[in-house]
Amino acid sequence: MEVTFLRVLYSLGVIGLVGFLVHIYKSVWLKSERVRRKIRVQGIKGPTPSFLYGNLPEMQKIQLQSLKVPNHDYSEFVAHDYTSTLFPYLEQWRKEYGLLYTYSTGMRQHLYINQPELVKEMNQSITLDLGKPSYVTKRLAPMLGNGILRSNGHLWAQQRKIVAPEFFMDKVKGMVGLMLESAQPMLKKWEECIEAQGGMTAEIKVDEDLRGVSADVISRVCFGSSYAKGREVFSKLRSLQKTISHQGFLFGVTNLGNIFGTKKQNKISCLEREIESLLWKAIEERELQEEEVNSDKKDLLQLILEAASGDNSLDKDSCKRFIVDNCKSIYFAGHESTAVAASWCLMMLALHPEWQARIRTEFAQVCPHGLPDANALPHLKTVTMVIQEVLRIYPPAAFVSREALEETQVGNITVPKGVCLWTLIPTLHRDPDVWGPDANEFKPERFADGVAQACRLSPQAYIPFGLGPRLCLGKNFAMVELKVIVSLIISKFSFSLSPKYRHSPAYRMIVEPGNGVHILIKRTSDDH
Numbered sequence: 001m002e003v004t005f006l007r008v009l010y011s012l013g014v015i016g017l018v019g020f021l022v023h024i025y026k027s028v029w030l031k032s033e034r035v036r037r038k039i040r041v042q043g044i045k046g047p048t049p050s051f052l053y054g055n056l057p058e059m060q061k062i063q064l065q066s067l068k069v070p071n072h073d074y075s076e077f078v079a080h081d082y083t084s085t086l087f088p089y090l091e092q093w094r095k096e097y098g099l100l101y102t103y104s105t106g107m108r109q110h111l112y113i114n115q116p117e118l119v120k121e122m123n124q125s126i127t128l129d130l131g132k133p134s135y136v137t138k139r140l141a142p143m144l145g146n147g148i149l150r151s152n153g154h155l156w157a158q159q160r161k162i163v164a165p166e167f168f169m170d171k172v173k174g175m176v177g178l179m180l181e182s183a184q185p186m187l188k189k190w191e192e193c194i195e196a197q198g199g200m201t202a203e204i205k206v207d208e209d210l211r212g213v214s215a216d217v218i219s220r221v222c223f224g225s226s227y228a229k230g231r232e233v234f235s236k237l238r239s240l241q242k243t244i245s246h247q248g249f250l251f252g253v254t255n256l257g258n259i260f261g262t263k264k265q266n267k268i269s270c271l272e273r274e275i276e277s278l279l280w281k282a283i284e285e286r287e288l289q290e291e292e293v294n295s296d297k298k299d300l301l302q303l304i305l306e307a308a309s310g311d312n313s314l315d316k317d318s319c320k321r322f323i324v325d326n327c328k329s330i331y332f333a334g335h336e337s338t339a340v341a342a343s344w345c346l347m348m349l350a351l352h353p354e355w356q357a358r359i360r361t362e363f364a365q366v367c368p369h370g371l372p373d374a375n376a377l378p379h380l381k382t383v384t385m386v387i388q389e390v391l392r393i394y395p396p397a398a399f400v401s402r403e404a405l406e407e408t409q410v411g412n413i414t415v416p417k418g419v420c421l422w423t424l425i426p427t428l429h430r431d432p433d434v435w436g437p438d439a440n441e442f443k444p445e446r447f448a449d450g451v452a453q454a455c456r457l458s459p460q461a462y463i464p465f466g467l468g469p470r471l472c473l474g475k476n477f478a479m480v481e482l483k484v485i486v487s488l489i490i491s492k493f494s495f496s497l498s499p500k501y502r503h504s505p506a507y508r509m510i511v512e513p514g515n516g517v518h519i520l521i522k523r524t525s526d527d528h
Contacts, residue, residue, distance in 0.1 A: 046102035054104030120460035123467035145325025173374035182216035214339040344394040385444040391464035
């Protein structure tokens with residue numbers, strides 16, 4: 001009797017397992033196959049996926065093989081295309097299948113698009129049916145909330161309408177004074193380092209100092225007189241970024257628990273609560289001070305708070321949630337990306353002292369009193385060219401990514417619902433068909449007549465800030481801050497790369513110098 005009962009249980013278990021596998025096969029695998037078929041009948045090829053895992057095993061194998069290749073010495077890396085190290089599977093498939101191909105991660109299908117015309121179509125599309133990939137942004141939610149960087153559809157359109165005007169150039173010009181104030185302590189610290197190391201030269205790792213300046217700028221702009229709270233937020237955001245970026249979130253595995261594990265997930269949740277608590281307190285304090293704030297001295301937090309409060313579609317709780325989420329987004333995008341771009345600028349300028357000299361000469365002519373103002377910045381052409389060239393070779397954002405929220409058309413391609421589209425920005429920025437045979441070389445003069453002339457055959461091939469409706473809202477802010485910081489540094493110091501520098505770009509949500517940027521600096525007056 002007992003044996004019979006066990007056999008029945010065993011049979012039911014086998015039947016249940018078989019039924020589950022059949023269900024998975026029909027509802028998941030066959031569904032993925034139908035999507036792949038829709039893509040492939042359009043003549044788009046790609047690597048053959050395995051059952052359940054797609055191309056993940058192949059991606060991981062290619063990644064491991066790339067790690068066995070020794071790092072380039074820093075004297076050789078000017079022509080080094082780091083995409084073959086950071087994203088070797090995408091580069092290998094590009095060489096095999098061209099600038100348009102398809103691949104799978106698990107049951108999720110992707111389109112790799114690096115043809116300039118299709119990139120233009122994708123970026124300039126105004127349909128709300130193309131949004132940010134939900135599986136990626138879900139994992140970034142602790143950092144970005146449901147703010148403008150990860151929201152889609154009508155919520156994204158609503159947030160852009162409120163936030164965008166606060167970053168128009170007329171508003172950004174008014175922030176130049178705050179940027180100068182934020183940069184002064186770093187310049188003083190570097191002068192003290194030179195004195196402490198003998199008075200001639202000093203070795204400095206610039207990354208954290210530049211991150212500090214950028215954090216200070218955003219904190220002052222967002223929080224005004226209470227910017228110390230912003231510094232606490234930045235410190236916790238940086239910890240959160242490191243924890244999340246260690247997990248390889250681009251591979252598209254759907255179960256968060258499988259990726260993070262309990263300990264790391266608890267750390268992420270704890271940091272998220274601490275960040276939101278700091279922001280809630282700042283908002284509550286600001287609401288109490290609202291009547292006391294002079295209209296000419298309103299910071300970004302106050303302006304966005306007023307704009308959100310004036311939107312009748314947002315209730316009180318939604319309004320506060322809106323502020324918290326977009327503060328997180330603005331903090332991360334405005335602080336981290338700008339600091340990393342500044343680090344890459346100093347690294348490249350350390351290799352090219354002739355461009356330091358050109359920037360210094362122009363700065364002395366345009367800013368004879370030693371400090372730039374909003375009116376002087378448009379006349380600093382040389383530093384603008386350098387920044388644009390650095391953003392071409394080392395764009396902090398590695399990808400433009402979209403998901404077809406409904407079946408949609410991109411150029412002549414019908415993109416099925418659920419398919420994710422990816423453009424690898426550094427590959428587009430180094431395309432010799434667009435930029436010429438010197439595409440891997442540092443040549444700021446290519447931007448002498450502006451971006452349109454630098455890549456006049458395909459202007460849409462330069463997208464460090466994206467393109468179209470999803471263009472980075474902080475583009476003006478970032479460019480002005482980079483001009484201020486880089487020109488100030490070069491007006492006071494000359495520098496070269498330290499022997500300690502090791503070139504190792506790393507992808508941690510953005511592409512940053514993996515081991516930092518070590519430079520040897522001396523005062524410009526010492527040159528004479």
